[in-house]
Amino acid sequence: MAFQKGNKLGGRTVGAVGRLKKHGVSSADMIVLKSFYEKLIGNIKSELYYVYEHCYNGECFYVGKGIAGRAWDFNKGSRNDVWAQYMEAINNKAEVNIIACGLSEEEALLTEKAIISVRNPVCNIVHATDQSQSKLF
DSSP states (O other): OOOOOEEEEEEEEEEEHHHHHHTTHHHHHHHHHHHHHHHHHHHHSSOOEEEEEEEEEEEEEEEESSTTTTTGOOOOOGGOOOHHHHHTTTTTEEEEEEEEEEHHOOOOOHHHHHHHHHHHHTTGGGGGSGGGOOOOO
């Protein structure tokens, strides 16, 4: 499930609840989702780590670990050059998916490494031989 910050649309902020209603999610389902979301945000706001992925059009292009709002930090200098080039090419329209949360740093690092080895995302440096020579597009 993707969690994104609300998007501006006609002067209003359209958040996750509005998008869910638009897609026919029932009130009962929203209660379950709200509970899950509150637990997730509680973990993200704590000192516990989580593992996340950045996706575009359903394809994972980056996997990382972090605390607090790290997954949603799309500043150009916050990760490697390959990631920055990719984000620029897609106009920073990455989807953030939380894969695991409530982890110690060691657990997050092991989870991150395992997911990178399976998914082989194009923007993780482990899989880029030479950042300056990488051709993603």
